[in-house]
Amino acid sequence: MDEYILIFRHEDGNKIASPEQMQIWMNQTMEWIGGISAKGKFVSGIGLPFEGSKVVWSHGVVTDGPFGEIKETIGGYITVKADSFDEAVEFAKGCPVLQGEGNSVEVRKIDKHG
Amino acid sequence: MQEPALIPHLFRTEYRKVIAVLCKRFGFDQIEIAEDIASDTFLSAALNWGIQGIPENPVAWLYTVAKNKAKNYLQRKATFTNKVLPESSMQANTITQPDYEIDLSPQNINDSQLQMMFAICHPAIPPEAQIGLSLRILCGFGIEEIADAFLTNKETINKRLFRAKEKLREEKIPIEIPAPEALDNRLASVLTTIYLLFSEGYYSISNNKVLRKELCMEAMRLCYMLVENKHTNKPPVNALLSLMCFHASRFAARIDKNGEYVLYDDQDTSLWDPDLISKGAYYLHLSASGDQLTKYHLEAAIAYWNTQKGDTPEKWENILQLYNRLLQIEYSPMAALNRTFALSKANSKQEAIIEAEKLQLSNNHFYFTLLGELYTGIDNRKAKQHFEKALHLAKTITDKQTIQKKINRLG
Known part of the structure; x- marks a missing residue:
């Protein structure tokens, strides 16, 4: 069984959500992860609060980021175990982040040799 | 599962704190940015807590994230300013490191x-x-x-x-x-x-x-x-708080199971909140200092008497006098009507009818409701006519229901 990383990409643009809506998203995220865990396929997850971030460029240039320059930001990721790419994609389809217009979840296989 | 409404709860208690501090720091010029940062903090929480679970101290988490977001913003703004105004960046070395900390x-x-x-x-x-x-x-x-x-x-x-x-x-x-x-x-x-x-x-x-x-x-x-x-x-602040405590004490009693208003006379006094009544009395006491008599003082005193259920002559005489003074400070049709009602209780319905007919608030449904009340038992035919006028003028369903009940009582 391979491991996959599911990366949440958020379209930038502050859409004002009500606290109730935020609560729903949080619960849906918990349920989504709970569902993957129930199959014994959840490995780990990290949320990135977009704070204190820097971007390091070639030639040692460091900027505050990733704001302004790029339209989308990475909100977090989870890693899962899956029997196939298709299964990993099925997991990704359930991600509540996708309810946001323009948001996406990138699915990448983790290379595990060595 | 988790507490179902944690985020709305925290939003209600913490958003206003974060926004006040950020607004104070940024100024009204950047109030939208302060709002964005505060809202964004909660969005981050929804996502992060969804993935990693709710932190041990959610409020501290929110403050840390809000601080960092604000700091980022201030730093970016400073960088931008320095790019636009290169000469000022020349002096930057001599200026002490700017403070981007947010005090929460x-x-x-x-x-x-x-x-x-x-x-x-x-x-x-x-x-x-x-x-x-x-x-x-x-x-x-x-x-x-x-x-x-x-x-x-x-x-x-x-x-x-x-x-x-x-x-x-x-x-x-x-x-x-x-x-x-x-x-x-x-x-x-x-x-x-x-x-x-x-x-x-x-x-x-x-x-x-x-x-x-x-x-x-x-x-x-x-x-x-x-x-x-x-x-x-200050005394007026205490008076206003007292007034609100007295009113709030009747919350449970003034609306029934069906969401309909329960008139004062019909309220179940066991539903009045004794805690709020005593708080009201406490602040009323504190308000009685200084030489300023505001409408809040008078309204709080009236509200105090209204927490005394019985129909004593002392009560209505006091309420009448308080309304008389209130009207001198600030006239309002409602106060004029309430004063007339107090007059009917303190003196007589006949006297109040004479006073009421002088008011001529002919587009106010409360006016005709009052006239209806005053004529009830004296001239029920006239009472009914007034109630019907009130019914015609009333705009909300609740008001219409209340008036209809009064008509029905006339039989």
Whole structure:
């Protein structure tokens, strides 16, 4: 069984959500992860609060980021175990982040040799 | 599972603190950015807590994230300024490292909230906008809730808030507690807004019972903040808080299971909240110092007598005198009608009818309801005519139901 990383990409643009809506998203995220865990396929997850971030460029240039320059930001990721790419994609389809217009979840296989 | 409404709860208690501190720090020029940072913090929480679970101390988590977001913003802004104005960056070496820290200590949160209260309730801002801004920024209400409270839609509220913020900027309203010589005047307009906020909840025609009660509680909370601060703890503030405590004590009794208003005379007194009544008395006592007699003092005293259920001559004589003085300070049709009702109780219905007919408030349904009341038992035919006029003029279903009940009682 391979491991996959599911990366949440958020379209930038502050859409004002009500606290109730935020609560729903949080619960849906918990349920989504709970569902993957129930199959014994959840490995780990990290949320990135977009704070204190820097971007390091070639030639040692460091900027505050990733704001302004790029339209989308990475909100977090989870890693899962899956029997196939298709299964990993099925997991990704359930991600509540996708309810946001323009948001996406990138699915990448983790290379595990060595 | 987790507490189902953690985020709305935290939003209600923490959003207003973060926004007050950030606004104070950034100024009204950047109020939208302060709002974005505060909202964004909660969005981050929803996502992160969804993935990693709820942290041990959610409030501390929110503060840390809000601080970092604000710091990022300030740093970026400084970088931008330096790029645009390269000569100033030349001097940067000699200037001490700028401070990007955001102070979210309880003391600064409290100070910032009070200062915001004075800024938002500035006389230059139209009252409707003051209430909208207060609900959004001082109370952390969502746009939807505000729209619900005003029985309008989100677009209208957004437009109203937008214009109000423009006004704050145009007028260059400072975020500070006014100087001692200006304090009493400015405090008066803060109290007016708090009073309107409370009335909005207490008399609102919105069907959302929970929301209405929350409006009242928020008004009381803001007033309590003023009482807690040594600069703003003045007699009128105590009087207003007392008044609101007395009114709020009847919350449970004044609306029945079906959401219908229960008239004062029909209220189940066991549902009155004795805690709030004694708090009301406590603040009324504290308000009785200094030489200022405000309408809040008089209304609080009237409200006190209304917590005494029995129909004693002493009670109605006192209420009558209080209304007489209230009308001298500030005339309002409602006060005039209530004064006439008190007159009927203190003296006689006949005397009150003579006074009532002088008022000529012929487009006010409460006026005809009062006349109906006064004629009941004296001339039921006339009573019915007045009630029917009232029924015709009444706009809300609740008012119509109340009047219809009175007609039915006449038989």
